[in-house]
Amino acid sequence: MTDPAMKNLKIGVIGIPGKWSTETLADEVEASTGCRFIIDMNDVQLDFETNRLLYEDHDLCEFDALIVKKISRDYSPAAIDRLELLRVAEVSGVRIFSPAFSMLRLIDRLSCTTTLANAGIPMPPTMITERADHAQAIVEQYGSAVFKPLFSSKARGMTVVHADDPEADRADKIKAFKRHNPVMYIQKKLRLPGHDLGLVFLGGEYKGAYARVSEGDSWNTTIHHGGRYAAAEPDKEWIEIAQRAQALFNMDYTTVDMAETENGPVVFEVSAFGGFRGAKEGIGINVARQYVDYVIEQIT
Numbered sequence: 001m002t003d004p005a006m007k008n009l010k011i012g013v014i015g016i017p018g019k020w021s022t023e024t025l026a027d028e029v030e031a032s033t034g035c036r037f038i039i040d041m042n043d044v045q046l047d048f049e050t051n052r053l054l055y056e057d058h059d060l061c062e063f064d065a066l067i068v069k070k071i072s073r074d075y076s077p078a079a080i081d082r083l084e085l086l087r088v089a090e091v092s093g094v095r096i097f098s099p100a101f102s103m104l105r106l107i108d109r110l111s112c113t114t115t116l117a118n119a120g121i122p123m124p125p126t127m128i129t130e131r132a133d134h135a136q137a138i139v140e141q142y143g144s145a146v147f148k149p150l151f152s153s154k155a156r157g158m159t160v161v162h163a164d165d166p167e168a169d170r171a172d173k174i175k176a177f178k179r180h181n182p183v184m185y186i187q188k189k190l191r192l193p194g195h196d197l198g199l200v201f202l203g204g205e206y207k208g209a210y211a212r213v214s215e216g217d218s219w220n221t222t223i224h225h226g227g228r229y230a231a232a233e234p235d236k237e238w239i240e241i242a243q244r245a246q247a248l249f250n251m252d253y254t255t256v257d258m259a260e261t262e263n264g265p266v267v268f269e270v271s272a273f274g275g276f277r278g279a280k281e282g283i284g285i286n287v288a289r290q291y292v293d294y295v296i297e298q299i300t
Contacts, residue, residue, distance in 0.1 A: 011295065012037040012060065014086075015069035021276050021288075022069045028292040029067070037063075041071055041082045053089050061092035065299050067291070068096065068103065070273055075151035079107055095299050097291075098252040098272075106249055106272035109150045109185055113269075121245045122266045125188040135174045135184050139163050144189035147177045153273075157181075160189060196259035196268070197232050198278050199242040200287060203252060203294055206243060209234050210282025229282035234258070238265050246270050252298075253291050 011029050015022030017038050030036040037058065045054045053060040060066060066089060072079045086100040106112050116123055127138050139145045140163045149157040159177045161170055178184060194214045200207040211232040234242075242256040245267050255274035258267050279285040 009033045009065075009296065009299070010035065010037070010063045011065045011067065011292075011299075012039050012055075012058075012063050013067050013069055014039045014041060014071065016040065016073055019070065024276060024288045025067060025069050025291070028286075028288045032292055032296060039066070041085070044082075044085060046085050046088060048088075051088065051092065053085060053092075060089050061094060063089070063094050065095045065097060065295055067295060068098065068273065071103070071107070074156075075107060075149075075153055077151065079151065080104060083107070095295075097295050097298075098254070099250060102250045103272045106251075106254075106270055107151065109148060109152070109269065110183070112249075113185075115248050116245055116267060116270070119244065119248055121248075122241065122264065124190050124261070124266050124268070127186050129184055129186070130182055132171070132174050132178055135178070135186060136170060138186050139170060139174075142186075142188040146187045146189050147174070147181070148185045148187060149181050150183060150185055190259070190261050190266070192259050192261065195230070196257060197234055197238070198255040198257055198274075198282075199234065199239065200255050200274065200279050200285070201242070201246045201251070201253070202287065202290055204243075204247060206239055207287065207290070208279065208283045208285055209238075210278040212278065229278050231283050234265075241265060241267065252294070253287070 011033055013022060013026045013029060015038060017040055022038060026036050026038050039055050043055060051061065071082050083100045083104050086096050090096050090100055105115060110128065113123065113126060125142065129135055139161045144160065144162045147159040147161060159173055161173050195211045197209050197211050199209045209232040211230045212227045213230050214227050238258060242258060245256050246254050249270055253274055255271045256267060257269050258265050276287045279287045
């Protein structure tokens with residue numbers, strides 16, 4: 001039953017209608033407030049003259065809070081523009097979860113990596129170049145390398161290039177990747193134990209961790225590529241590293257992706273839009289429920 005004290009709260013969920021995480025979060029907001037608003041940023045209109053951020057018949061600048069589950073279906077520079085729109089709502093007094101500027105610093109992989117590296121967070125060896133001949137040399141140096149788009153999730157668009165591939169094949173793969181990614185983010189392909197971890201943080205507090213376990217011979221562990229979730233209990237060292245990493249970005253909710261290597265744990269990224277399914281299926285935590293409770297506590 002909805003708490004009468006909460007029935008006047010107007011909390012919107014920014015996400016993708018029909019997607020599990022978006023709908024799950026909206027369900028929890030409705031359970032607490034009696035109202036359900038799912039907002040697709042594709043249909044949002046900003047009027048600078050009137051300072052109104054419009055979605056259908058609603059002015060988002062009049063909401064009590066907006067929880068961002070997903071800013072777009074695919075990561076791209078356009079997603080940055082959508083986050084910029086939310087800054088208008090913030091100036092109007094709407095609390096955005098997480099803050100728009102915090103998400104802006106994470107959605108671009110290079111921006112996230114630069115912040116982590118500058119803070120001394122352990123990461124896989126990584127190099128950035130715009131030149132194909134430099135990329136060839138990097139692959140030879142690393143032995144095997146993962147070419148990652150600056151805007152992507154769930155390993156989409158990533159390409160693995162091996163030094164022992166025929167030179168023509170290496171050149172073709174790099175050329176094809178560079179066609180859509182003029183700034184090439186190249187990371188050494190590490191030998192991993194067949195799984196990596198997602199460490200969950202809400203309001204900066206560690207909530208638990210789940211593993212993504214590779215199935216079959218896929219080189220990555222994402223559910224998008226056939227992986228599965230499982231429970232995980234990382235060592236204190238892992239939690240401390242993840243705590244330092246997420247603290248750099250002032251996120252209300254995030255997950256820190258980590259893996260074990262022969263040189264110790266490394267961080268792959270801090271997520272701009274941490275998911276809920278891993279925590280639920282891996283460790284039985286209803287993070288969506290906890291997140292909504294946290295939001296209501298913050299705005300009341």
